[in-house]
Amino acid sequence: MRTLLIVLSGAFTLGGAIPYIIQIVRGKTKPRIVSWLTWSLLTGIACVASFSDRQYATGILMVFATLETLSVVILGLKHGDKHVERFDVVCQIAALIGIALWLIFNSPAIAVIAAVSIDLIGALPTFKHAWHKPYEETAITFALSAAGGLCTLLIVHSWQITAVAYPIYLVLVNFAQTSVILARSKYVKPGLPPELREL
Secondary structure, eight states, X not given: OHHHHHHHHHHHHHHTHHHHHHHHHTTSOOOBHHHHHHXXXXXXXXXXXXXXXXXXXXXXXXXXXXXXXXXXHHHHHHHSBOOOOHHHHHHHHHHHHHHHHHHXXXXXXXXXXXXXXXXXXXXXXXXXXXXXXXXXXXXXXXXXXXXXXXXXXXXXXXOOHHHHHHHHHHHHHHHHHHHHHHHHHXXXXXTOOHHHHTO
């Protein structure tokens, strides 16, 4: 059962990138590169921290999460939303401060806490994008990432921060992202006048 859940966790997480990538190539989904680049860095950090603390189930999840985010970054560089706003700059400065704090304390647990906190900051531009242009996001990708985090939570062998912080975060943030996309899609459509998009 444990092996099956590990496989499902990886399949959900990495498989979630497939519909996103397809929609990127079709020009329907336009990822915010600033968010996905931040996620790639942070999932990589969390991956190293998890393995260094022998939390292998979470480490495997983060390997697949890193592969997922990197694939979106690579395609998004050509097809994504590369526009940088003041809000994005603030988020990135906060992310850099968090990384500096992690390096100072040099602890796997602090690394994961910092990574989760920075990850949330890095997610804010995508939440904003999903709110204003939900038709440029792909809900199923975030839903599958949430499912991958849930599978990992079911098999972790301890409740240490390095084991559960990122899976719990992935479930919550991806569920929230999916909800925003689906809810806003009912009201915001491509081509609508700006005043109607905000109803």
